[in-house]
Each structure stands twice: as structure tokens, then as C-alpha cells.
Amino acid sequence: MTSNRKTSTWRQAPEFRLAIIAVVVFAFMGMLSPERFLSEQNLTSMAFQFPEFAILALAITLVMMTGGIDLSVVGIANLSAVVAALILTEFAGPDLPMQASLLWFGFALVASLLIGAVAGVLNGALVAFLGLPPILATLGAGLVFTGLAIALTGGSAVMGFPEVVAVIGNTQVLGLPTPLIIFILLAMALHLLMTRTAFGIRISMFGTNPLAALYAAVDVKGMLLKVYMLSGLFASVAGMVIMSRANSAKADYGSSYLLLSVLIAVLGGVNPYGGYGRVIGVVFAVLSMQFLSSGLNMLQVSNFARELIWGALLLFVMTTNTTFWNTFRLPLARHKK
Amino acid sequence: MNGFFSPAGFFTRNETLVALVILGFSCIATVSDPNFLSITTVSDILRASIVLGILAVAAMLVLISGGIDVSFTAVAVSAMYMTTTFTLAYWPEMPWPLIFLLSICIGGLLGAINGIFIAWLKLPTLIVTLGTLSVFRGFLLTFVGSQRISALPPDMRGFSRLMVARGTTEGGSFYALPLAFVALIFVILLTWFLLNYTVLGRSIYALGGSVESARRIGINVLRIQFFIYVYVGMLAGLAGIIHGSMSRMADPFSLVGHELSVIAAVVLGGARLVGGYGTLTGTLLGVALIVLVQNSLIVVGIPSTWQSVAIGLLILIGTGVPAWQAKKAAAEAA
Numbered sequence: 001m002t003s004n005r006k007t008s009t010w011r012q013a014p015e016f017r018l019a020i021i022a023v024v025v026f027a028f029m030g031m032l033s034p035e036r037f038l039s040e041q042n043l044t045s046m047a048f049q050f051p052e053f054a055i056l057a058l059a060i061t062l063v064m065m066t067g068g069i070d071l072s073v074v075g076i077a078n079l080s081a082v083v084a085a086l087i088l089t090e091f092a093g094p095d096l097p098m099q100a101s102l103l104w105f106g107f108a109l110v111a112s113l114l115i116g117a118v119a120g121v122l123n124g125a126l127v128a129f130l131g132l133p134p135i136l137a138t139l140g141a142g143l144v145f146t147g148l149a150i151a152l153t154g155g156s157a158v159m160g161f162p163e164v165v166a167v168i169g170n171t172q173v174l175g176l177p178t179p180l181i182i183f184i185l186l187a188m189a190l191h192l193l194m195t196r197t198a199f200g201i202r203i204s205m206f207g208t209n210p211l212a213a214l215y216a217a218v219d220v221k222g223m224l225l226k227v228y229m230l231s232g233l234f235a236s237v238a239g240m241v242i243m244s245r246a247n248s249a250k251a252d253y254g255s256s257y258l259l260l261s262v263l264i265a266v267l268g269g270v271n272p273y274g275g276y277g278r279v280i281g282v283v284f285a286v287l288s289m290q291f292l293s294s295g296l297n298m299l300q301v302s303n304f305a306r307e308l309i310w311g312a313l314l315l316f317v318m319t320t321n322t323t324f325w326n327t328f329r330l331p332l333a334r335h336k337k
Numbered sequence: 338m339n340g341f342f343s344p345a346g347f348f349t350r351n352e353t354l355v356a357l358v359i360l361g362f363s364c365i366a367t368v369s370d371p372n373f374l375s376i377t378t379v380s381d382i383l384r385a386s387i388v389l390g391i392l393a394v395a396a397m398l399v400l401i402s403g404g405i406d407v408s409f410t411a412v413a414v415s416a417m418y419m420t421t422t423f424t425l426a427y428w429p430e431m432p433w434p435l436i437f438l439l440s441i442c443i444g445g446l447l448g449a450i451n452g453i454f455i456a457w458l459k460l461p462t463l464i465v466t467l468g469t470l471s472v473f474r475g476f477l478l479t480f481v482g483s484q485r486i487s488a489l490p491p492d493m494r495g496f497s498r499l500m501v502a503r504g505t506t507e508g509g510s511f512y513a514l515p516l517a518f519v520a521l522i523f524v525i526l527l528t529w530f531l532l533n534y535t536v537l538g539r540s541i542y543a544l545g546g547s548v549e550s551a552r553r554i555g556i557n558v559l560r561i562q563f564f565i566y567v568y569v570g571m572l573a574g575l576a577g578i579i580h581g582s583m584s585r586m587a588d589p590f591s592l593v594g595h596e597l598s599v600i601a602a603v604v605l606g607g608a609r610l611v612g613g614y615g616t617l618t619g620t621l622l623g624v625a626l627i628v629l630v631q632n633s634l635i636v637v638g639i640p641s642t643w644q645s646v647a648i649g650l651l652i653l654i655g656t657g658v659p660a661w662q663a664k665k666a667a668a669e670a671a
Contacts, residue, residue, distance in 0.1 A: 069463075130657045131664045133610040135405065135463070139597060140652035147645030154642055259467055272461050304483065308475025314468040318460050 014269035017320075018284035025288050029295030036298050044177065048170075050290040051179035052241045053257045054283075057264035058183075058190050059234035061282050062227055064265055065194065065207045067274025068127060068134030070231045072142030074258045076119045077239030078251050079145040080112035084240065085158035085249035087111055092162050101162035112236050119145055120232020124225035149251035159248035169244030179241050186234060191279040193230075203227060207274025263314045264289055288313075351607030351659055355622040358651075362629055366636040373636055380502075380512040385628045387583070388592075389599060390521045390621065391576040394528050395569040396596075397603045397620045401532075402565050403545040403612025404462035405600070408451060410592040411473035412570050413577030416444040419481055420578060421587040424490045433492040433582075440578035441571045447473060448570015449563070456562035474593055486587040497582045517579045524572060529617050541565060545612025601648060602627040605655040626651065 029037045036042060056073045063070040085108075092104035119141070126137035171178050194200035202223055206213040214220055243249045268285035270277030289310070296306050366373040392409055399406040420440040424431050431439075447469075454465040499516035506512065532538035540561050543551040552558050581587045606623030608615030630647050634640075639647065 126653065126657065131660045132653075132657055136604060136610055136652065136656050139601070140649045140656070143597075143601075143645045143649030143652065145649075147643060147647070147649055150645060151640075151642045259471060262464075262467060266464050272464055302479060304475050304478030306475070307471045308479055311468040311471030311473075311475060315454060315460075315465065315472065318464060318468070319454070319458055 015278055015281040015284060018267070018269060018281055018288065021317075022284045022288040022291065025291045025295070029291055029298070032295065033298050037295055042294060042298075046290050046294050047177045047180045048245070049294075050286055051177075051183035052238050052245065052254070053260050054183050054264070054286040055186055055234055055238040055241065056254075056257055056261040057268070057282055057286060058186055058279070059231040059238070060261050060265045061268065061270050061277055061279065062190060062194075062203075062234070063134070063231045064270045064272055065203050065274060065277050066224065066227055067207045067210070067272075068138075068224075068227075069262070069272070070123065070138045070228065070235075071135065071258065072119070072123060072138040072145055073231065073235040073238070073261065074254055075142035075145035075149070076116050076232050076235035077242060077257075078249070078253055079119065079149045079239075080115040080236035081239035081243040081249040081253070082149040082152055082158060082251060083115055084108040084112040085161070085243060086152065088161045088165065089158055098164070102164050105162065105164045109240065112240055113233060116232040116234075116236025116239070117229050118232070120229040120235070121225055123232065124228030127228065128221040128224040146251055153249075153251055155251060157248045157250040161247060165244050166247065167244070169241055169246075179245070182237065182241065186237065187279050187283055190234075194277075194279065199223070199226070204275055207271075207276070209275075260289070260310070263310060267314060267317050350619075351605070351655065352616065352619045352622055354655065354658070355605055355607075355619065355626055359622065359626055359629065362626075362633075362637065366633055369638060370636050373633070375510070376506055377510045377512045378633070380514050382625065382628050382632065383514060383518060384583075385632060386621075386624050387515075387517050387521045388576045388580045389595075389602065389628060390624045391524050391572055391579070392599045393602045393606075393620050393624045394524055394617065395572040395576070396599050397606070397608050397615050397617070398528065398532075398541065398565055399462070399569055400600075400603055400608040400610060401545045401612060401615040402541050402562065403548065404455065404562075404565075405610065406451070406462065406466045406566070406569060407596045407600070408466035408470040408473060409569060409573040410594070410596045410599070411470045411477075412444050412447045412573040413580065414589060414592045415447060415473045415477045415481075415577075416440045416570075416574035417577030417581040418477055418486075418587050418589045419443055420574075421486055421489060421493070421581060422482060424493075425486070425488075429490050431490060431492060433496040436490065436493060437575065437578050441574040444574020444577065445567050445571040448567045448573070451570065452563040452566035455566060456559045470593070470596075477589055481589070483589055485589070487585065489581070489585060489587060493578075493582045494585060497585055515583065517583060520575060520579060524575070525617060525621070532617070537561065537564065542613055545614070547613075598627055598631075598648065601652050605651060607659070623655075 056077065059073050060070055087108040088104060092101045092108075123134075123138050123141050126132045126141065127134050130137075168178055168182070173181060194203065202213065202218050205216065206218060206220060206223060210220070239249075242253055246253065264285045265277070265282060266272060267288070268277070268282035270282065292309065292313070293306055296309065363374065372378075392413065395409055396406060417440055420436060420443060423439065424436055451466060451469055454460050454469070455462050496517075497515065501514045501516055501518060503513040504511075530538075532541065540551065540556045543554070543556055544558060544561055548558060551561075577592065580592060584591070602623035603615070603620050604610070604623070605626060606616070606619030606621070608620065627648065630644065630651065634644055634647060
């Protein structure tokens with residue numbers, strides 16, 4: 001994993017630059033409005049806000065490592081949330097006793113994770129067996145997933161859950177918000193998977209050079225299936241967090257999260273051509289984005305200006321990273337075989 | 338690539354597949370609703386294809402060159418809205434050809450920004466255009482305005498009333514084909530000429546085939562790429578101002594969000610994401626199919642809530658079948 005890096009010292013790593021950006025943004029916002037930005041209330045609310053799109057960014061990071069992209073994460077998140085919500089409203093109204101609603105909640109969770117995994121396998125099959133370019137496969141499949149969620153609900157929000165559902169999104173454990181704990185666990189799991197397992201090393205190998213991976217007898221199809229399945233699973237976890245926080249599910253929740261999570265992955269130093277990416281970089285990128293957007297919110301900057309700043313930040317980081325990426329650049333037509 | 342008239346090539350082409358799907362769709366629609374096959378439906382579909390069609394031609398050009406552009410909707414809406422506010426503020430009586438020219442120029446300028454990042458700094462096209470999509474839109478809504486303007490300059494409203502053909506059928510239903518349709522025809526002819534009869538156009542195909550080979554045969558890659566994004570920006574500016582005039586409202590929130598259905602249309606028509614391949618015929622057929630699905634799904638008995646599912650499946654089947662065939666052919670050849 002670290003073998004394909006030319007940087008000799010850790011200070012030259014893109015992750016180090018990101019850490020500096022995150023700290024600078026935090027310090028800057030803290031100086032501009034210390035009493036509000038640094039208040040406990042703001043810090044807690046930030047910790048509740050970012051995990052949902054951060055988890056989606058983790059999903060995209062994993063797929064990007066193979067040189068692909070998953071444009072269907074938001075569709076999967078919404079579809080699994082809608083299915084879970086329909087199960088909950090159908091069988092477990094708000095009046096059900098605790099035990100019974102807990103049981104149905106568990107069932108809904110399993111169902112939604114299952115849907116995420118199946119949707120991911122479908123993406124993976126399109127990419128691995130049909131040989132579709134990942135952009136197209138996940139774009140088309142994403143439309144199908146979103147469309148199914150619309151068709152299931154008629155386009156309106158599903159609400160009226162038992163109270164247990166709020167546990168995922170709105171409680172704290174040992175002073176830490178539950179969504180944050182879920183994100184930390186997933187980020188650590190992904191980090192270990194990518195750096196400490198043979199599977200992870202095969203992923204970066206395939207991302208660096210698909211042909212070499214094939215000749216090294218890597219089961220490329222099986223690997224791609226698993227990668228997209230994991231991405232789908234992560235997306236459905238994000239869907240559960242969104243559902244729990246919004247206390248409802250809808251086919252078009254979080255549609256701006258797609259751009260945001262691709263942006264975070266790229267900002268985090270993941271090479272969109274595959275082969276290089278570190279979870280810690282993505283974490284720093286998430287933090288920078290959240291500090292920036294909360295800070296701008298306090299300064300009463302409009303949502304539109306925030307969009308402008310996000311885009312500009314992406315272009316800026318990309319431009320400063322150019323020299324770094326050009327070293328590892330592969331021919332664009334990797335799927336032309 | 339198989340020749341157009343060789344039977345094997347003809348039946349596996351995306352163009353043929355899409356045309357057959359359109360034909361099948363129309364047959365089923367006519368059976369379930371005899372009124373479907375009328376001049377009113379045709380003129381409705383043609384009218385709905387104007388903006389989508391111009392944008393699709395633009396998106397196709399980028400795909401042929403081996404890139405992907407998702408920012409053109411933001412370019413279109415920015416050019417349209419900036420032109421409208423500028424015209425209203427300084428010269429409300431400006432004749433429509435000048436208004437159009439202004440919008441095309443703004444579009445070209447915004448396209449040049451994409452071009453700088455892509456051609457000169459050599460950044461990946463998807464990431465750059467995702468970034469500029471939010472930058473353009475954020476800039477527009479923050480600094481130019483976020484109000485819908487329905488009091489358009491008089492000449493823009495005048496343009497939307499200019500018709501190529503209009504009339505009433507014997508059944509009493511009204512049909513009309515606006516002058517804007519001529520703009521689509523013009524864009525198609527210009528791009529067709531450019532792609533097939535100029536060195537520039539052939540270089541775009543060469544670039545999509547392989548950037549490195551193109552460079553080695555002496556093509557100035559930087560200049561060609563820059564041209565592509567400026568041209569795409571200009572087409573987007575044109576599409577934007579037509580959209581504004583025809584809907585008789587300058588809405589800064591419109592268009593953005595539809596970029597994926599435009600790309601879907603192009604891809605359905607057989608343009609390949611890896612570049613080097615794409616035809617205008619295919620793109621236009623793809624546009625027709627997407628417009629049909631968006632407007633007439635209900636006629637064949639599918640509720641409109643299933644529209645996204647239908648478009649998604651069309652993309653997967655439309656691109657999956659050729660991809661699978663290509664894979665099979667490659668396996669047989671090996």
C-alpha cells in the first residue's frame with residue numbers, strides 16, 4: 001500500500017497537507033466567532049451532522065481505489081431507508097411496546113443492509129461480468145434504485161416510526177454521538193481492510209494496474225463484486241443514519257450528498273484513477289468540509305456560496321495535487337480492453 | 338467498427354437498437370391510445386427535444402474526446418440568467434440575435450474555464466466538471482441572483498412566439514413548432530460538418546481513441562481539448578437562452594440536475610465513455626427515446642412514478658448489451 005508512494009518523508013504526504021488544511025480551517029473559524037463556533041453545542045451538532053455523508057464518502061473511497069466510481073450510493077441509501085421505513089410503519093407503529101418494536105427495528109435494519117449488499121452486488125456484476133464502465137453502471141443502477149424508492153412510496157416521505165429508531169441518529173454513548181461512533185468504527189474497519197488484508201492489497205494492486213493484477217492471478221471479478229457489495233453496505237448504513245436523524249425516509253433525501261462525497265474522497269487524496277487512497281486523508285477532508293460549512297453557516301453565508309466554496313476547494317486541492325498525481329497517472333482508457 | 342450497411346454491423350449498432358425500441362414503444366402507445374400517433378404528439382416531442390438535443394450534442398462531443406462533462410447545465414443556466422439580468426439592466430430593447438450572441442459568449446467563457454483546468458492543468462474531466470458545476474451554480478446564485486424573473490426582455494418573449502409551423506389538426510388539437518427548432522438543426526449540421534469534414538473534428542475522434550497516439554501523430558492535444566470545452570460552453574449558452582425564452586422565465590434553479598439524463602441520452606445513442614466513438618444519429622435517437630419516456634410513459638400503461646426506473650434500465654440495457662457483445666467478440670478473437 002505504501003510501496004507505491006514516492007514520498008520519502010511523511011511531511012510530503014498529501015494527508016499531511018490535508019491535516020494542515022483541517023487545522024487551519026478550524027482555527028480560522030474559531031477565531032472569527034470563538035463564542036459560537038467553539039461552543040459545546042456547535043461541536044456536538046457538527047459531530048451529529050457529518051457522519052452520514054462521511055460514510056458515503058468511505059463507500060466511494062473504496063470503489064475509487066479500484067479506479068471505478070460509485071454514483072449510486074445515494075440511491076442505495078435512500079432505497080434501503082425507504083424499505084426499512086415501510087417495514088417499520090407497516091408492522092411497528094409508534095404505539096407498539098418496546099420489545100416488539102425493537103424486534104421489528106432489528107428486522108428492518110437487517111433488511112436494509114441486505115438491500116444495500118444486493119444492490120452493490122448488482123453494480124459489481126454489471127462492472128465485472130458485463131464489462132460496463134463503472135460510471136455508467138452505477139449511474140444507471142442508481143437511477144433504478146432511486147426510481148424503485150419513488151415507486152414504492154409514490155414520492156412522498158414515509159414517517160411514523162417507533163421511538164427506538166431515534167437511537168441511531170440522535171443519542172450519545174459515553175458523550176459521543178452514535179452516528180460519530182458508527183463512522184469511526186466503519187473508518188477503522190475500512191482502514192484495516194485496505195492496509196492489513198490481502199484483499200486490500202489486491203484492491204490497490206488492481207487499481208494501480210488492472211492487467212498486472214489479472215496476470216498475478218487475482219480473482220478480479222470476485223474482487224470487484226466484493227468491493228461494490230461493501231460500498232452498497234456502507235451506503236445502506238448511511239441510509240439508516242439519515243433515516244434515523246430525519247425520523248423519516250424519502251426517495252430524494254440527500255441528493256446533494258453525491259457530489260459532496262465524491263468531492264470529499266478526491267479531496268482526501270484518493271486517486272480517481274485508482275491505486276492510491278488512505279482513510280485518514282478522507283477523515284481529514286470530511287473534517288475540513290464540516291468545519292468550513294458550519295463556520296460559514298455561523299457567518300450567515302448562504303447555502304449557495306457554500307456550494308461555490310466547496311467546488312473552488314475541490315479545484316484548488318486538485319490543482320495543487322497535480323504534480324503528485326501525474327507521477328502515478330495511468331492511461332485514461334483503462335476499460336478499453 | 339463494422340460498416341453501416343453490412344448486416345452484422347447494422348443489427349448490433351446502438352442506433353438500430355434504439356430506433357427499434359422507439360418504434361416498439363410507439364406501436365404499443367398507438368395501440369393503447371390511437372390519439373398518440375398524431376402531429377400534436379410529434380410536435381410536442383420535437384419541442385421537448387430542442388434544449389435536450391443541443392445539450393446532448395455538446396455532451397457527445399466531450400464523450401468522443403474521451404472525457405465527461407457534467408457542468409454544462411450549470412453553464413447553460415448561468416449564461417441564460419446572466420444574459421437576462423444584464424439585458425434587463427442595460428438594454429431591455431436588445432434584439433434577440435444579440436441576446437443569443439451574448440449568452441453564447443458567456444457560455445464560451447465559462448467553457449474556457451473548464452478548458453483551462455482540463456487541457457492545461459490536465460486534471461480528470463469528471464472531477465473538474467463536478468467542481469465547476471458547483472462553482473458556476475454557486476457563483477450565479479450568490480452573486481448574480483436567485484430570483485425567478487418572469488418579466489423577460491420583450492425580444493426574448495418575442496422569440497418564443499416565432500414559429501416555423503403552427504396550426505390546428507382536423508380533430509381540433511393545436512400544434513406548433515417554434516423557430517428554436519431551427520437552432521437545433523443548425524447545431525446538428527454545424528457539428529456534423531465539424532466532426533466529419535474538418536481536421537479539427539477528426540482530431541477529436543483521434544484524441545478519444547488514444548491521447549498518446551494523437552500526440553505522436555502531431556495533434557496539438559492542448560488546443561483541441563481547449564476548443565472542445567469552449568465549443569461545448571457555447572452550445573450550452575445557446576441551449577440555456579432558448580430554454581429561458583421558451584419557458585418565458587429566467588429560472589436560476591432550472592436545468593441543473595438534468596445533466597445525467599442528457600448524458601444518458603448520448604450514451605444510449607452509442608457514444609462510448611472511453612472515447613473515440615459516437616454519432617449524431619445515435620445521439621438524436623437517444624434524445625428522442627429519453628423525451629418519449631419522460632413524456633409518454635403513461636400512455637403505454639406505466640405509471641410516471643416508474644420513470645426513473647425505466648430510464649435507468651434503458652441505460653443499463655442500452656449500454657450493457659453492446660458491452661457484453663464486445664466482450665464476447667474479444668473472447669472469441671483471443
